[in-house]
Amino acid sequence: MSAQTAQGQARQILDMNAYRPGDGQSRPVERRLANLGAASVLFYRQPIEMVGAEGAWMIAKDGTRYLDFYNNVPSVGHSHPRVVEAVSRQIAQLNTNTRYIVSVVDDYLEALKALLPPELSNVMMTCSGSEANDLAIRVARAATGGTGIIVTETAYHGNTALVTEVSPSALKRGSLPETVIAIPPPGAAHFGEDIAGGFRASVEAALAEFGRRGIRPAAFLADSIFSSDGILADPPGFLAPVVEAVRAAGGLFIADEVQPGFGRTGDAFWGYERHGVTPDIVTMGKPMGNGFPMAAMVARPDHLEQFCADVGYFNTFGGNPVAAAAGHAVLDVIREEGLQENARETGAHLLAGLRQVAEGDARVTDVRGAGLFIGIDLAEETGRPDPAFTVQLIDAMRAHKVLIGAAGRYGATLKVRPPLCLTREEAERFVEAFRAALAG
Incomplete structure (x- = not known):
């Protein structure tokens, strides 16, 4: 099957929301590219230099605190x-x-x-x-x-x-x-x-x-x-x-x-x-x-x-x-700490909030998932998956101090998977950041 389809261009998983040569290089980025070469994979057009993390939060070198909704590795919370x-x-x-x-x-x-x-x-x-x-x-x-x-x-x-x-x-x-x-x-x-x-x-x-x-x-x-x-x-x-x-x-x-x-x-x-x-x-x-x-x-x-x-x-x-x-x-x-139960309860609260936002924006075509693993589909007015808008939204979420990634064949699905220790207040903060990012 060709990567080019009637719905759009299929995307390779490591290319989603990734830094690309030519996006602009800081000294730390230059250093990483010199060390890893073509195998380097960095998030965002302007990569973030991280220095710490705790719970559902990551801390950048410039002191910015980011709510981490992307990384499922520290499942019970960063630096538990x-x-x-x-x-x-x-x-x-x-x-x-x-x-x-x-x-x-x-x-x-x-x-x-x-x-x-x-x-x-x-x-x-x-x-x-x-x-x-x-x-x-x-x-x-x-x-x-x-x-x-x-x-x-x-x-x-x-x-x-x-x-x-x-x-x-x-x-x-x-x-x-x-x-x-x-x-x-x-x-x-x-x-x-x-x-x-x-x-x-x-x-x-x-x-x-x-x-x-x-x-x-x-x-x-x-x-x-x-x-x-x-x-x-x-x-x-x-x-x-x-x-x-x-x-x-x-x-x-x-x-x-x-x-x-x-x-x-x-x-x-x-x-x-x-x-x-x-x-x-x-x-x-x-x-x-x-x-x-x-x-x-x-x-x-x-x-x-x-x-x-x-x-x-x-x-x-x-x-x-x-x-x-x-x-x-x-x-x-x-x-x-009852984290499976928290995933169910906080995840349901998060899902309900996201669906409420989706009701007011036709570009959000579906919100689905289980527990603290949720997918948000984004599309053009025609209903076609919109990976370009997805990247814009990911960058906008970053501006609102939230980290999120993409998934799906066309990279037009936001992949929501925060640490299992996520609080209801943090879930609500994500919903409000999502609402604000959609509003531009």
Whole structure:
């Protein structure tokens, strides 16, 4: 499929709201570009130099405080003291790899497993969601004997060589390999009122295409809130028929919980739980350590055994004691501070406020989401997605001291994902900044 469509120009995920050479260079920007070169990715046409953060706020070098509605990594709040203390204590005591038995590691793994289906009892710790998804694909292929992977059209699952192949939104040129098929995301724009039926039909068409290519399916890989596709959460349950179809064809369901996991949707701890399904493999990352780099793949023992029969796996830093300490602190904070409940309640208040603003502005065509993960669609008068206006609005929000990013095939959806500790007052501040930005 061509990147150019009747609706507009598809956009590569890392290009959304990014600095571009020629936008003007300060000395810190010049320094970064000299160090990273073409691989450098900076937010905003005029990048911000940050020096601190706390809770839902980030602090720039010039003293400006920004309300952070973009970054889902510090999920329980920037610089949370419980996580800081746990990491500091453990790194002062011991940090090593999983070839040694260190109780803090198994304490964490058991706490994490208690939140997952009992049949998913083996956890492989990694350092990034990319590594976790890479491993998940390899395990799925070993367990099924198939190679075919189904993803959605604007999916992003990471940046290893293997995972880039199943991340259409990461591709700047070229096409997906023969073993990967991208289907339309599960939204009303593609399937009308029957999202569950239409989405299943698309998966079945992909499975049939694999059959014509002589390729056995290995897995359907999905971020269960479809964040890169524009945040598509409802109706709850639409994933169940898809998972049923994939399994009937011999494939597995890999739930990528890097974005929706750890209570963000409010309704459930994991995004897939909103759909009443049990994945075959679960991957997770960023929010696990609240900024400390850690991730994991969780699988059934028989699937992992089939993979390990052919190749071993070891990750030097994956599952280190400091990561385990950070991860355990995050779980404790989510439970003790009621952050899943806060995501549900504050998220509902935020959603209602945004929908009220949308009623008065035809350029806001939809506001949807679950908990503290919301998508806001922006369009021209014709109804076509308006990425240019989206960039203008993002810059205007920055002027109102709020950080926000874009998502979706055309980069015309605001991606709203603040820390789970967000207060009602902070949610209202965002709504007022959004209203003011629309007013110009």
